[in-house]
Amino acid sequence: MVQKLCLVTVGATAPFEKLIQAVLHESFIAELEKHDFTRLLIQYGKGGQPIFDAYRAEYENGKIVHDIQIGGFDLRPNMTSCLCMVREDPSIGQELGMMISHAGTGSILDALRAGLPLVIVPNPDLANNHQQELAEFLAEAGYAIVGKLDDIPSVVGQAAQRGDQAPLFRRDNGDRSIMTMSDELSWVD
Amino acid sequence: MASNLQPLWDLALKILGLTGAIGFLIILVILVSLVISQNATLPKVRRRGTPVHLLVMLGSGGHTAEMLAILENQFDYSVYTYRTYVVSSGDELSAKKAVEFEDTIAQQNGNEKAVDNYTVVMIPRARRVHQSYLTAPFSTLHCFWACLLVLLGRHPDQRPLPAQYPSNHPDIILTNGPAVAVCMILAAKTIRFFIYCLRWASGKGSKPEISRLRTIYVESWARVRTLSVSGRILLPIADKFLVQWQPLAGRRAWWGMKETEYCGWVVL
Numbered sequence: 001m002v003q004k005l006c007l008v009t010v011g012a013t014a015p016f017e018k019l020i021q022a023v024l025h026e027s028f029i030a031e032l033e034k035h036d037f038t039r040l041l042i043q044y045g046k047g048g049q050p051i052f053d054a055y056r057a058e059y060e061n062g063k064i065v066h067d068i069q070i071g072g073f074d075l076r077p078n079m080t081s082c083l084c085m086v087r088e089d090p091s092i093g094q095e096l097g098m099m100i101s102h103a104g105t106g107s108i109l110d111a112l113r114a115g116l117p118l119v120i121v122p123n124p125d126l127a128n129n130h131q132q133e134l135a136e137f138l139a140e141a142g143y144a145i146v147g148k149l150d151d152i153p154s155v156v157g158q159a160a161q162r163g164d165q166a167p168l169f170r171r172d173n174g175d176r177s178i179m180t181m182s183d184e185l186s187w188v189d
Numbered sequence: 190m191a192s193n194l195q196p197l198w199d200l201a202l203k204i205l206g207l208t209g210a211i212g213f214l215i216i217l218v219i220l221v222s223l224v225i226s227q228n229a230t231l232p233k234v235r236r237r238g239t240p241v242h243l244l245v246m247l248g249s250g251g252h253t254a255e256m257l258a259i260l261e262n263q264f265d266y267s268v269y270t271y272r273t274y275v276v277s278s279g280d281e282l283s284a285k286k287a288v289e290f291e292d293t294i295a296q297q298n299g300n301e302k303a304v305d306n307y308t309v310v311m312i313p314r315a316r317r318v319h320q321s322y323l324t325a326p327f328s329t330l331h332c333f334w335a336c337l338l339v340l341l342g343r344h345p346d347q348r349p350l351p352a353q354y355p356s357n358h359p360d361i362i363l364t365n366g367p368a369v370a371v372c373m374i375l376a377a378k379t380i381r382f383f384i385y386c387l388r389w390a391s392g393k394g395s396k397p398e399i400s401r402l403r404t405i406y407v408e409s410w411a412r413v414r415t416l417s418v419s420g421r422i423l424l425p426i427a428d429k430f431l432v433q434w435q436p437l438a439g440r441r442a443w444w445g446m447k448e449t450e451y452c453g454w455v456v457l
Contacts, residue, residue, distance in 0.1 A: 105251050105411040109258070112457060133413045137434065179263040179455045184361055184403040184429055185241060186231035 005039040005085050005097035006032055006156070011104040012075050015047035016123050019102060022152040024055045029066050031153040035160045037097065041082060042072040049074060079107070083114045098159040100147065103131040108138070117159040118144040121152070222382055223425050227447040232397030240270040242350070244339070244359035246370045247276045247283040255410060256365050257286055258456040266294050271350065272307040273359055275339060277314045277369055284309050310339050310346040315368035332369055336376035340402060358401040364427075365407040366419040374426055377402040405429040408437060408449075410456045416440065424449070431455070 008023050010016035020042060022028060032040060044052050052072040058064050076082070088096035096117065101107040103122040111118040120135040138144040145162065147155040245260065247253045253276075266272075274287040291307050312335035316325045338344040342357030350357065362377050364370035381402050388394045406427040408420045413434045416424065424430060425442030431452040432438055438451035 105409070106254055109254075109410070109456060130412055130415055133415070134411050137413045179259070179407075179431065179452050181361065181405065181429070184231070184400075184405065185235055186233045186400060187235050187237055188233050 001038070002036075002093045002095055003039060003085075004037045004095040005041060006037050006100065007041050007043075007082055007086050007097065008100045009043045009079070009104070009107045010045040010048060010102045011043075011107065012045055013104075014123065014126055015045060016102050016125075017047060017051055018125075018149050019100070019121055019123070019152075020044050020048045020051050022149055023100065024051065024070075025152070026064070026066075027153045028156070029068055031156040032068055033066060035156050036095070037068060037156075039069045039071070039085075039097075041085070042070070043075060043079070043082070044072050045075055048072075079110060083110055083116065086116050087114055098156070100152075100155070103135050105131075105134075108134070108144070112143060117162045119147045119155045119159055120144050121147040121149060124149065222378075222385075223442075224445060226378065226381070227425065227428065228445070231400045234397050235399050240351075240353050241268055241361065242271040242273065242354055242356075242359045243269040244273045244275065244362045244373075245287075246362070246364040246373050247274055247280070247287060248365065248367050248370055249277055249280045249283055251409070251411075252366045252370075253280075253283040253286060255407075255456045256363070257290055259363075259365070259407065260290060262457070263455055266298070269361075270306065271354065273339070273347070274307065274309045275336075275369075275373065276309065276311055278311050279314070280311075284311065305351060308347050310344050312336060312339065312344070312369065315372055329368070329372065332372045333376055336369075336373045337380065340373075340376055340380055356399075356401055360399075360401050360403065362402060362404045363407070364405070366409060366417060368419065370406070371419050371422050374404045374406065374423055377404050378426060403428050405431065407431045407452070407455065408433065410434075410454060412437065 006023075008019065010019055023040065023042065029040070042048070042052065055064075056070075056072075059070070083099075085094070086097040086099055088094060098117040098119065099107075099111045100119045100121060101111060103120050108118065108120065118138075120138065122132045122135050135144065135146045139146045145155055145158050243264075245256060247256055272291070274284070276283040276287065287307075287309050291304075295306075313328065313331050315329045315332040317328070320328065335344065339347065340358060340362075342350065358380070362373060364373055385394075388396075388398075404427045406420065406423045406429070408431065409417060410433045412420065412432070414436045416437065420430075424440065425446055428447075430440075430447070430449040432440075432449045433452060433454050433456065435451055438449055440449045441447060
């Protein structure tokens with residue numbers, strides 16, 4: 001069976017309950033189903049566990065019905081295995097998925113390195129202006145989509161379209177920058 | 190009564206005037222040194238193939254992550270033959286990551302473990318999270334002192350450098366924030382100020398010499414349009430100020446100072 005994963009990260013430092021609620025909302029799940037996603041994995045971080053557990057309890061009681069397999073965890077020191085699950089890998093029947101990030105630098109860099117379709121949702125409760133700026137610049141350059149909390153479902157379609165295009169970032173494709181420091185060493189010519 | 194107080198007033202005014210004048214002089218000397226230092230051209234006297242000692246500041250968390258990505262992508266370790274990693278006390282994770290990184294370099298070069306090519310040094314924090322601003326100046330001074338020791342090669346965590354290194358000073362100091370990085374660059378500049386004065390005092394001022402303790406600051410990739418606090422402080426101080434976004438290129442502290450250089454996304 002073909003797998004397609006949507007990975008959601010909220011980071012370690014600040015809780016982001018609104019994002020977790022938004023991605024567990026039925027309208028978002030319906031949108032995932034519409035675009036052939038099979039799995040939703042949430043790194044819910046600090047304070048996210050109660051929301052996730054409440055959702056799981058409702059699901060197990062049969063109050064919510066859908067075909068998306070949902071998983072969640074607090075935090076992992078290394079996200080590599082999760083990122084690999086989003087990547088395209090025909091040998092294990094894995095389609096290119098998408099990643100929704102809380103605008104944390106680490107997670108954005110991870111997604112760019114792995115070449116994943118990326119949605120950035122800045123946390124409006126944090127007065128962190130430069131993260132918002134970063135998200136907007138990345139969106140402008142075409143590397144990511146900026147999502148709004150009140151309209152999360154629409155990003156699934158946008159990201160899916162993105163995924164059909166060429167890889168977003170390639171280190172070995174001329175995008176890679178080289179830092180020059182030889183002038184500071186001042187070698188003999 | 191008033192006549193009794195008059196001499197005291199005079200004395201107080203004199204002391205005030207004197208401290209003012211000394212303060213003004215110190216600020217003037219600092220400003221002039223910063224201008225001279227940033228505009229100096231380096232004599233090309235370093236011979237190719239000679240070993241280079243790189244000092245890397247691992248700031249913690251996101252700073253460490255960005256720095257490790259830079260180290261992974263941007264350096265040829267057959268040139269930068271010795272590395273000193275500086276981490277804040279208590280930041281075991283950064284220390285561990287530095288060792289892991291060195292293990293990968295050693296593996297790439299076919300060595301099992303090359304512990305002779307690097308050291309990890311732990312220095313006190315400039316300001317701990319939630320520390321009071323009253324005590325912060327003292328802890329910052331403590332941090333600065335530790336930075337001086339590291340740059341002089343006298344920190345207890347350091348082992349003697351291999352014999353092929355003629356100087357205890359690192360050649361390049363690479364930082365990307367936060368406060369400890371500011372301390373390290375300030376310490377480097379302070380040592381260079383005294384070396385410079387000593388050289389001129391001993392009449393060797395114009396003789397070309399290999400430049401060491403060169404300071405490089407890389408602004409965080411997350412900074413697109415505004416510099417971080419560390420960045421703003423270091424703008425007139427760092428010898429090379431690299432930014433990863435075009436809107437930050439060409440910034441300088443004031444007229445006549447060195448501009449920031451756009452280097453692209455070196456963390457990716």
